Amino acid sequence: MTGSPLLADLIEALRCLPGVGGKSAQRMAFHLLERDRERGLKLAAALEQAMQRIGHCNRCRNFSEDPLCALCANSSRDRQVLCVVESPVDVAAIEQATGYRGQYFVLMGRLSPLDGLGPEELGLGLLTQRLGEGEIEEMIIATNPTVEGEATAHYLAQLARAGGIRPTRLAHGVPLGGELEFVDRGTLAHAFGRRQIVE
């Protein structure tokens, strides 16, 4: 079709990116070849490094190439507040939208027995251990407002209370059934500021 097997390979490989179909993969490949080979090579290197070297932080489970991620290693952040989220995108969204300066814990999922995701898969042992260290006073539960996210929030609130820690939840404002990642900054910042104690 294109006359170049390497180009056909590239177009096919670009389709691994979410939201990229055949037409846009083709457009991307031509654009890089015609105008931006240097940045194409940089992207290749960045991809290889990221895929091979990024693992998970030993403390918060977020993506990290070091045993301790940059957020956990930052000694200027508040150690009394822990925000628990489902995914690294939620950490990025909260960091971008709010002035939050505390710690995080990333579940890398939500309780979902049908998908084989239980307390162990979500690292709740590590979380319990963390709560037992005695520094944390408030656990901000920022799971998504979906059925599974709410069930996970309920479970997390129990964990917090058992450890003598105050569980809070983001204020309403986050649309029901929506995902944090796609909430606009203003709404997210508002909801974050009005987080409420879980009764």
Next chain:
Amino acid sequence: MTGSPLLADLIEALRCLPGVGGKSAQRMAFHLLERDRERGLKLAAALEQAMQRIGHCNRCRNFSEDPLCALCANSSRDRQVLCVVESPVDVAAIEQATGYRGQYFVLMGRLSPLDGLGPEELGLGLLTQRLGEGEIEEMIIATNPTVEGEATAHYLAQLARAGGIRPTRLAHGVPLGGELEFVDRGTLAHAFGRRQIVE
């Protein structure tokens, strides 16, 4: 922001892709890391190979990692017809949409004196040499119907005639399945003027 410098690098590097902003770069990076590292590595390798090894076919100027591209090297294609296009995307579009089995010549641009694109930059010396070989009987001029594309087409038609070759142009008109009210005035006027007898 993400806690991982390598991840921040990857998100930044993904923005070299046309149509990819910060949000979708982030989504792409997380998707690959969470679900598809193997395909991410494949994409890295495909990008590196393509950026480093793809040049231009010596005969048609299309992208090719070999001196002769796969289309030019294909001996089963008709050698009497040459289709001249502006860009490799046009070759791909024609190959996908039509049953064309002839040869191509890719200008990698259009005549545009203000951008420093003249006959030399478009490889018209190579094209003239090709026309002089004596095999080609028809030159299908498939430049885009823009002002510069039309000027280029005019120039190409003269080249063809000078070589005793029949120049042809794609038919203009109302797109199939298009609605008259949404067709631009110029196209509509053209299609109206060139109306044909219904057999």
